[in-house]
Amino acid sequence: MENPTPMRVLGIETSCDETGVAVYDGQAGLLAHRVYSQADSHARYGGVVPEIASRDHIRKLLPLLDETLQASATERLALGGVAYTRGPGLAGALLVGAALARSLAYALGIPALGIHHMEAHLLAPMLEEPPPRFPFLALLVSGGHTMLVQVAGVGRYRLLGESLDDAAGEAFDKVAKLLGLDYPGGPALEQLAKQGDPDRFRFPRPMTNRPGLDFSFSGLKTYTLNTLRGAAEFDDQIRADTARAFQDAVIDTLYLKCRRALRQTGAKRLVVAGGVSANRKLRERLAQLARTSGARIYYPRIEFCTDNAAMVAYAGWLRLSAGEHDSLAFDVTARWPLPELREPPAR
CATH class of the missing domain: 3.30.420.40 (ATPase, nucleotide binding domain)
Structure with missing residues (x-):
């Protein structure tokens, strides 16, 4: 992308059983990302248990946020926006990420935007060199x-x-x-x-x-x-x-x-x-x-094939830097058809 917008975006992913946090900078690219997998917590049940997933997100999200900000050498006041997975996914798990993202954005006075999980996957190869055109x-x-x-x-x-x-x-x-x-x-x-x-x-x-x-x-x-x-x-x-x-x-x-x-x-x-x-x-x-x-x-690289926040931060940067943002009222969307998305406003 020509003349990238120098916005630094925090990305949060909590759609299912991975807790992810990342920081993406419009000029420097991906600065840091962290993922916590809940696979061990769900293995004994043979699949994802939504209530356990939600509780694990609550337990891990804030420590992971602090760790990622530190790894990226980013102060919270340096953030220009927060992107979070709005859907599709498990409603309870999505709400954990949405609540933290919206609260942090409100406290910092910066825009927040809910991202479509599958759009983030679709755009994940853009983080590689060379990116697809x-x-x-x-x-x-x-x-x-x-x-x-x-x-x-x-x-x-x-x-x-x-x-x-x-x-x-x-x-x-x-x-x-x-x-x-x-x-x-x-x-x-x-x-x-x-x-x-x-x-x-x-x-x-x-x-x-x-x-x-x-x-x-x-x-x-x-x-x-x-x-x-x-x-x-x-x-x-x-x-x-x-x-x-x-x-x-x-x-x-x-x-x-x-x-x-x-x-x-x-x-x-x-x-x-x-x-x-x-x-x-x-x-x-x-x-x-x-x-x-x-x-x-x-x-995408192997670590970005599964759920992660790097792809959410990148998709969020694309849309936030084009002027998109959510209102103060927010929700999550467990089922969200991809074709419902619209093109960002012209910059």
Whole structure:
């Protein structure tokens, strides 16, 4: 971006089970970021417990804020704005971040802005060098969302396809649980799949034999369950072979839909973001797509694939420096369609 606005923005992320704080400066870039993962707190339950998530955010957010400000050598009075995740996410968890962000902004007399969690993911590769240029196609694959979006600019989003039921990350976690793996299941399933025989099972690639760019992974989860039920015994090898077949099916489905979307839109840049974008096999498959299609693929760094505040601070800086801000009355939005966002005002 030419002539960046020298605003320093604090970002706060509390949409689910990661507590994140970051400081982004319009001229110096990302100064510091910190993330606290609640994975250990939720592992015994096999998934995120909303009440525990909210309480952990309350316990960790202020210490993390102080630590991040210190790491970035930023006094609170040097902040020009506060960005926080307004949604989508768990309502109670979102309210923790929103309450602190709005209170801090009010006390300092600076603007605050609620950020769309998926827009922050979509813009996360902008923190890398070189950043993708608009326009581009985006594949967003997180625990709660799988979607293909045509991106003309900030706030200029056209939804091309989305999951009609389970998102890819959600399906990974559910199948991992079927396989007896600990939460979070996605990375554990990826590790187990490395030991699997790729030729033992072939699972369906859902919704790839019909037109369109929508996704559906719920049936694939059921197919996996039926495969395990039909096995003679539930040993380590069948667990690994099943994990491999499931992962291959999800990755092939994402690959085929991206290839179709690139052809339909003529896009030459593909941004891939969200927790599942850290999957190495997915990156290898999309590298093949880049070679055959001539498109360039952009990812955030691995630590910014999962939920973090750096992406929130950056998205907040883009919109706050354009003059956007919230009124004193605030709320959170547990469900918030991405196409509802609008382009920031012209600077």
